[in-house]
Amino acid sequence: MSWLQVLKSRFPASQAAQELRWIQQELPKSQWQTAVEQRARLVPLQYILGSQPFGDLTIKCKPGVLIPRNDTEEWCEALKQVIAKSNGPVDVLEYCTGSGCIGLSIATLANVRKVIALDINKQALALSKENLQLNSAKIKAKVEFQYGDLLKHQLPQTSATLLLSNPPYIPREHFSPAGGVEESPGNVRGFCL
Template identity: 90%
Template sequence: MSWLQVLKSKFPASQAAQELRWIQQELPRSQWQTAVEQRANLVPLQYILGSQPFGDLTIKCKPGVLIPRNDTEEWCEELKQVIKKRNGPVEVLEYCTGSGCIGLSIATLANVKKVLSLDISKEALALCQENLQLNSAKVKAEVEFHHGDLLKHQLPQTSATLLLSNPPYIPREHFNRAGGVEESVLKYEPEDALVGNLEFYSRAHQKPSPKLDLRYQIRYAQKYTERHWLETKLEYSTVYVR
């Protein structure tokens, strides 16, 4: 059976052909056989290739750390247009950074002075440092990655005026095939980066700094809850939380 036939046994023909092209473009020939076998076992393609484009950045991907999503990239690009319009330098605090894709993308903006990103996973934080080095030529702001547990409120005092977060949002009862979660995600991506209910959003409302004046604009995934948008006005700045 050819490599294309192996992939066609698992995926639609057009997807199989495209993924085989990517494997052959991105990996040395000596790795093609293993890569096809891994993909046929539903290992995410980003883990096999080792990276994922995210806007103008290239984000390294490794097992144990959530793969950046296309919808997150689109959301981030929209957010960047909002931040560009803000007056004066912007300092950002980001919860649940994962691979660092959002924080690093925001750090490419000329008016962003500093980005402080936190995550509970040491694996994720190590990958964040790799992604910072990989994209250092495009990053304009000072960027720091720190360990922090949002649910335990292990958060730094900060002078940031903008809070970002893309926390786990899939309720436990929906984390299955019946809930629309792909089998490859269930088998290979970190559950703790995906499963969560509204506790992350509730915790995000606790201001980490008396200087953090915020307008919370929280978007919940529509398929998981009827509370699609929730807004709380505090003062002048804006907080976007997926």
């Protein structure tokens, strides 16, 4: 059975063909077979490819940290338009940063001075720091990623112009033990259902 046939057994033909193209464009040939097998087992494509576009940024994705969603990117782009029109410098405090995609995207604006982004998940904090390094050429503000547990009131002593939060909103029963969403048959590049 060809790789395309393997993917077509799980996804609509057009989606299978597109995902195979992405696998072949993004990964070395030596990884294609494994990638197709993982995707056929419904491993999210972003975890297989290792990244997800988010506006002008490339966000690394790893199991244990939720994948940036398309609706989050749309919300963030609308928020950036509002922030760009603000008078004076803006300081941002973000709760539940995850991969860091929102805080990093906001930090690309010229009038944002500082972003402090918190998370309780140490894997997420490590990944957000990797994403800061990966996108550092596009970041204009000072960015800090810190551990913080909102339920225990472990928050930084800082003032902020803007408070942001996009906490996980997927019901806990839909999570796998590894920390990701269990099945994603409709998952395509740019979406994580």
